[in-house]
Amino acid sequence: MQSPRLVPPTDVLSAPPLADSPAKGKAVTTGLYTPEERVRRDASKWTLVQGVLAPIQFLVFLISLGLVLRYLATGAGHDAAVISIVLKTLLLYTIMITGCIWEKDVFGVWLFAPAFYWEDVFSMAVLALHTAYLVGLVTGWLSARELMLLALAAYATYVINAGQFIWKLRMARLQSAAQAAAQADAQAAAQATAQAA
Numbered sequence: 128m129q130s131p132r133l134v135p136p137t138d139v140l141s142a143p144p145l146a147d148s149p150a151k152g153k154a155v156t157t158g159l160y161t162p163e164e165r166v167r168r169d170a171s172k173w174t175l176v177q178g179v180l181a182p183i184q185f186l187v188f189l190i191s192l193g194l195v196l197r198y199l200a201t202g203a204g205h206d207a208a209v210i211s212i213v214l215k216t217l218l219l220y221t222i223m224i225t226g227c228i229w230e231k232d233v234f235g236v237w238l239f240a241p242a243f244y245w246e247d248v249f250s251m252a253v254l255a256l257h258t259a260y261l262v263g264l265v266t267g268w269l270s271a272r273e274l275m276l277l278a279l280a281a282y283a284t285y286v287i288n289a290g291q292f293i294w295k296l297r298m299a300r301l302q303s304a305a306q307a308a309a310q311a312d313a314q315a316a317a318q319a320t321a322q323a324a
Contacts, residue, residue, distance in 0.1 A: 159295075
């Protein structure tokens with residue numbers, strides 16, 4: 128499941144290479160998508176949905192983080208901080224659900240597609256901490272300050288998870304550049320061979 132994703136789905140390398148699970152005894156490939164998966168990704172409306180929701184969630188996160196830190200530092204703005212955390216959590220749920228649908232469209236599985244396995248695994252920790260905040264808020268089993276600290280813990284896991292996708296986007300750009308250069312070299316070599324013949 129692509130969540131919480133800071134960037135739209137893109138061609139990237141897995142880290143470590145996870146194109147196929149070793150448990151299945153399949154060969155590992157270097158790219159994130161097969162040609163067929165790339166076509167499905169480009170055709171899926173959920174690709175755009177993920178690309179739109181991810182930066183919105185990140186913006187809400189930044190605002191909420193500021194409100195939470197303000198409350199912890201000054202004791203002011205409690206209600207605004209709570210509302211922002213709830214909104215951030217609802218956006219997280221939304222992007223996780225749509226991410227599952229996206230993975231089903233592209234990879235044929237709802238969750239833990241090999242290409243995004245570790246991102247999905249860590250997303251479970253992100254989801255658990257955000258959900259724990261909501262449970263604590265509704266049940267009252269944590270104080271206001273404890274809830275804010277729990278929210279910060281949830282946000283820390285979110286940032287780590289987002290970093291996974293930023294790294295993957297960087298690898299995608301490097302891979303795309305290398306592939307384009309290789310294709311250009313191959314075309315030039317083919318033309319030179321044809322001319323020599």
